[in-house]
Amino acid sequence: MTGLTKTFGEHIAVDDLDLTVTAGSFFGFVGPNGAGKTTTLSMVTGLLRPDSGVVTIYGVDVWTNAAVAKRSLGVLPDRLRLFDRLTGSEFLHHAGALRGLDRQTIARRVADLVRAFGLEHSAKRLVSDYSAGMVKKIAIAAAMIHSPRLLVLDEPFESVDPVSAELVVDILKKFTAAGGTVLMSSHSMDLIERVCDSVAIIADGRMLASGPISEVLAGRSLEHRFVELAGGATAVEGMEWLQSFSD
Amino acid sequence: MVAELLRLKGRSLLNGFRRPANQVVGSAVLLVLALVGILRLASTASTVTFFDGEIVGRVIVVAGAEATLAALLLPAMFSRMQLLEPRAFVGYGIRSPVLAGILLLVTLLGPALLLIPLVLLPVLAWRDFPDAGSLPLIGAPLLLMQLLLLLRIGSAIGSALRDRPRARGWVRVLGAVVLLGGLLVLLALVLPRVVLLADGRSLAPLGSVAHVLLPLHAGLLADLLAGSPLASLWGAPALAVAGAGDPRAAIWIGVAVVALLTVVWWALVAGALRPTRRLHLNRVDRVPGWFRAMPPTPAGAVAARSFIYWVRDPRYLVVFGVLPLLLVFSALAFWVGGVPASIAAFVPLPLMVLVLAWSTIHNDIAYDSTAVWSHLSAQTRGVHDRLGRIWPVLFFGILLIAVGTPITVWVQGDLASLPAVLGINVALLLGGLGVGSGLSSRFPYPAPRPGDGPFTYPQASGGAAGGAAQGASFLLTVLVASPAIAATVIWVLGVAGPWPLVALVAGVVSGGLALVIGVRAGGRIFDRRGPELLAFTMQN
Known part of the structure; x- marks a missing residue:
């Protein structure tokens, strides 16, 4: 992506962002709350129209040649609803058929995905009755059903329990090992540091650092680097009243 | 094979009495009551001939429609399994039309035998009306077929509802409402005549009941029913006597209804005889509905x-x-x-x-x-x-x-x-x-x-x-x-x-x-x- 910009009224959410994600990498996208992560990923995935800038996926422009670009793209957006009155397996069939897969392929892949994500006992239940973590899992499964080359996952591990998270990470690692690309955002620095091979840090819609994780970290922990780059330490100033207790 | 099945039916009928003594007494009492009821109806039917054709026709139509509905609804509401369930014959290689016919015949032998005097009641009732001609006699066998088919279809519905308690509840409530409504209409038809007959005697309370039932427009309803598929076979002689509609068309409608019910019954039997196809897939692998x-x-x-x-x-x-x-x-x-x-x-x-x-x-x-x-x-x-x-x-x-x-x-x-x-x-x-x-x-x-x-x-x-x-x-x-x-x-x-x-x-x-x-x-x-x-x- 180059020169990606989005403003909401006066507020500049994403300001002239450039980022290259190499094919086959497991790319982490981190930033403080309101930094513009979700906005950026929405524009990358063709869900939110950018004011300016170009996004290309494997050489194809997402915004001018959407049909081709989106074929190689699987998406997990953050905080958007699912068709949650479908059961788990209906939901996956819906996703598969929307992608134009044939019935046998869908049935086989749904069975595989349901097993791989440990949802066997919930496949017949309505998605609206799922816990938050299960919803994330079924949505990731739906994003994979058409075997895309690039997965863009916005906060895939929010409220997912550690066991399931490990399961999903394993699946994603196999996916990248086979040549697939993952671009995911997360609040969990530990996780990003552990599983990603490249990382980008943004704050206030600007790119602070990006590249292979070893370069960005420069020998320190991601958490430390992140706070340092995003300048979180200054927020504590001006809160002296909290130290003088009212009674 | 027919003989085999008849023997099976006879055995299961007799076995119906091999129960605790109080239940046997209960069934016997019910049987006697039913017999007495039919006899009572027959004697009533043979004495109604001095009434005018209009009221006779209306009562027969409404009572007939009620009986028709009851034949379908009562088993649908209360039967939990079919006697000689068609599915039980899946292993014998009997062709579905044959089995459908035999099961119908076998059903007749049993309490359903009482249907025969029931469908002959109109013949008794119309015997002094020359205009009715042979219509009641033509109608009787068709009515028998229709009621038998409805009984079987009704009990098939009943057994299908066995595992669906909520749907069963609805069927029971709606069925009860329909049947009670029919009884009320019948009452509304009969009561005024009874009060009229018993004039001078103390039947005034009945008269007020009849008055309450007036808004049902029972007479109008009966006339509407007479030509409808529900009661056309019961109503054909009434149409002939009143000279109002086309009694032959009514008979043909009845024939069509019987034919349709036959097809439905046959389809039910054929469906029950179909082999179950197991999908070579697990539960989760199947494509949802x-x-x-x-x-x-x-x-x-x-x-x-x-x-x-x-x-x-x-x-x-x-x-x-x-x-x-x-x-x-x-x-x-x-x-x-x-x-x-x-x-x-x-x-x-x-x-x-x-x-x-x-x-x-x-x-x-x-x-x-x-x-x-x-x-x-x-x-x-x-x-x-x-x-x-x-x-x-x-x-x-x-x-x-x-x-x-x-x-x-x-x-x-x-x-x-x-x-x-x-x-x-x-x-x-x-x-x-x-x-x-x-x-x-x-x-x-x-x-x-x-x-x-x-x-x-x-x-x-x-x-x-x-x-x-x-x-x-x-x-x-x-x-x-x-x-x-x-x-x-x-x-x-x-x-x-x-x-x-x-x-x-x-x-x-x-x-x-x-x-x-x-x-x-x-x-x-x-x-x-x-x-x-x-x-x-x-x-x-």
């Missing part, structure tokens, strides 16, 4: 998803609650206003079709809320999205028109109005779908969110644009139907010419055009404005 019914294309996926929402989501289900209300209110309004049925009949069905077609499709996207992103990220073509959403409405709309049109024509009273009624409703259905598909992707407006109640008012205001779009789409839909409506009005005013046909053609053409244009235009707008639509749904 609606997705199996629809083609595995993007449009099919949207359609399957829409169907599921139509039957699961209260925001859609509310329409099915509103439709009958529309019917009731419009009927009430016309009744109060004194509008003649020949004109009033035209209104309720189009009103219902309009509400179904117009009010649901145009806020479909808003109902999806932000879930519409999945269409966007799969780059679902707008045309497919539009087509998929149309499916359920088209399905329910066609169902509504198919049921509503005959009723409308019947109330209206002139068969010639059929094409006009069809024309208007098809135009409204297709037009509503077309206009809705076209405008909803351009001017969506806030709707209750998923999970909210259907009457919740959306928090974000749609502003004037939303309201205007709503009004415009309503007007446009009516506009699409206006050629058909105009032609119908001309016909109602009495202008000569093939106006009902014109209405049909105009309705189909204008509705079809509106649908095609709406879907294509809406699809194109959807393609172009996908991200904006998503942004819109995020605002509410």
Whole structure:
């Protein structure tokens, strides 16, 4: 992506962002709350129209040649609803058929995905009755059903329990090992540091650092680097009243 | 084989008495009561001949209709398993028509034998009316067939309901209401005569009961029933005696009913004999219901998803609650206003079709809320999205028109109005779908969110644009139907010419055009404005 910009009224959410994600990498996208992560990923995935800038996926422009670009793209957006009155397996069939897969392929892949994500006992239940973590899992499964080359996952591990998270990470690692690309955002620095091979840090819609994780970290922990780059330490100033207790 | 089955039946009948003593006594008492009842009815039937033909005919028709309904409903309500269930014969290689026939015969031997005197009652009752001729005798065997078939079909329904307690509850309640209603009508017919006969004696309380039952219009109801499929075989002699209708047509209707029931029974037996096909798949591997019914294309996926929402989501289900209300209110309004049925009949069905077609499709996207992103990220073509959403409405709309049109024509009273009624409703259905598909992707407006109640008012205001779009789409839909409506009005005013046909053609053409244009235009707008639509749904 180059020169990606989005403003909401006066507020500049994403300001002239450039980022290259190499094919086959497991790319982490981190930033403080309101930094513009979700906005950026929405524009990358063709869900939110950018004011300016170009996004290309494997050489194809997402915004001018959407049909081709989106074929190689699987998406997990953050905080958007699912068709949650479908059961788990209906939901996956819906996703598969929307992608134009044939019935046998869908049935086989749904069975595989349901097993791989440990949802066997919930496949017949309505998605609206799922816990938050299960919803994330079924949505990731739906994003994979058409075997895309690039997965863009916005906060895939929010409220997912550690066991399931490990399961999903394993699946994603196999996916990248086979040549697939993952671009995911997360609040969990530990996780990003552990599983990603490249990382980008943004704050206030600007790119602070990006590249292979070893370069960005420069020998320190991601958490430390992140706070340092995003300048979180200054927020504590001006809160002296909290130290003088009212009674 | 027939002999074998008869022996089996005899054995199972006898075994019915190999129970604890009190139950045997109970069954015996019931049997005796039934016999006494039939005898009592027979003696009544042979003494009614000094009444006029009208009351005899009406009582027979209503009692016969009640018996017919009871033959279907009682086993459906209370039978938990069928005696000699067809499925039990799956391993013997008996062909389904043969088995269906034998089972029917076997059913007759048993308590059902009492049906024979029952169907002969009209013969007794009509014997002093020369006009009835041989009609009661012709009717008797047909009636026997009909009742037997209904018994078997009823018990098949009953055994199918065994594992569905909620549906069973509904069937029981509705069945009880229908049967009790029938008994009341019968009472309303008989009581005035009884009071009249017993004049001078102390039957005044019965007279007041009869007075209370007057609003049932039992006589009118009986006359209506006499020609209907429900009681045409019971009513044929009455028609002949009254010289009112065509008794031979009534017999033929009865024959058709028996034929239809035979086919249904045969199909049930054939269905039960079909081998079970086990799918070589686990539970999770099977394609879930609606997705199996629809083609595995993007449009099919949207359609399957829409169907599921139509039957699961209260925001859609509310329409099915509103439709009958529309019917009731419009009927009430016309009744109060004194509008003649020949004109009033035209209104309720189009009103219902309009509400179904117009009010649901145009806020479909808003109902999806932000879930519409999945269409966007799969780059679902707008045309497919539009087509998929149309499916359920088209399905329910066609169902509504198919049921509503005959009723409308019947109330209206002139068969010639059929094409006009069809024309208007098809135009409204297709037009509503077309206009809705076209405008909803351009001017969506806030709707209750998923999970909210259907009457919740959306928090974000749609502003004037939303309201205007709503009004415009309503007007446009009516506009699409206006050629058909105009032609119908001309016909109602009495202008000569093939106006009902014109209405049909105009309705189909204008509705079809509106649908095609709406879907294509809406699809194109959807393609172009996908991200904006998503942004819109995020605002509410």
